[in-house]
Amino acid sequence: MTYKKLLTLLSICCFSSSSFAFLPQNSLRAGGIAVLPISEDVQQVSFQNMPVLLTHEAQKKYAIVGIPLSTPVGSVKVDTDQGPIHLDIQPYAYAEQHIQLKDQSFVEPSAEQLARYKQEAEEQQRIYHSFTPSTWNSFPRFIAPTPGKFSNSFGRKRFFNQEARAPHSGLDIPAPVGQKVVAPANGTVVGIGDYFFNGKTILVDHGQGLISMFCHLSEIDVTVGQHVIQGERIGLVGKTGRVTGPHLHWGMSLNDARVDPQLFLQK
């Protein structure tokens, strides 16, 4: 038996609330994930009117709840068909980031650019709201979509040319143009586009409202409806859309909440 296999077995036998073999890390903060052990009797779970992902691990049932970045600190309620579960959202200090953009249209888009953005945002919202049955037996283990040092950029409060904008909803991985981007887990390509802010983008549905997003690509190698397997090349790193340099923007959405992608990777 390999050391890695032994570790996996140990973590299945002796798992605690914060350490699972396959499940994401439990992190009760805005932009985090709640990994909730639930009774086998629970059939339906929802959070803020969105259906919640349910899975099994080591013969136990779990609800995996995405917590939106806009969630205030304090108690929030997860609804189940067996009664509510209360979560205590903890404070978390995300950093601030001040970005100077030479192209002012990315800070104050024209009416035409805003109309384009609105349509693109609606298309992405439709995908984030979708809920397809899962095809996995246990929660998919994720790998990083491209090599590189993760800047701790998820959740940053951003100011573009001194103007406050929405917090950063993904993780930036600085990498050279042309570096390979792979599917971090099995899934189906549900959206591709060349968006105003996000540039060339791919959205992959992993099942049960778990969607990954890859932005600013220089090349897209997949088509909508295509099934991708973990590690398969889907595109190349680029610098399309609103960027200050080449990098991969990796987003993860769960029950329409943008959550920290690092929580899906093993520590």
Ligand SMILES: [Zn+2]
């Ligand atoms: Zn980004």
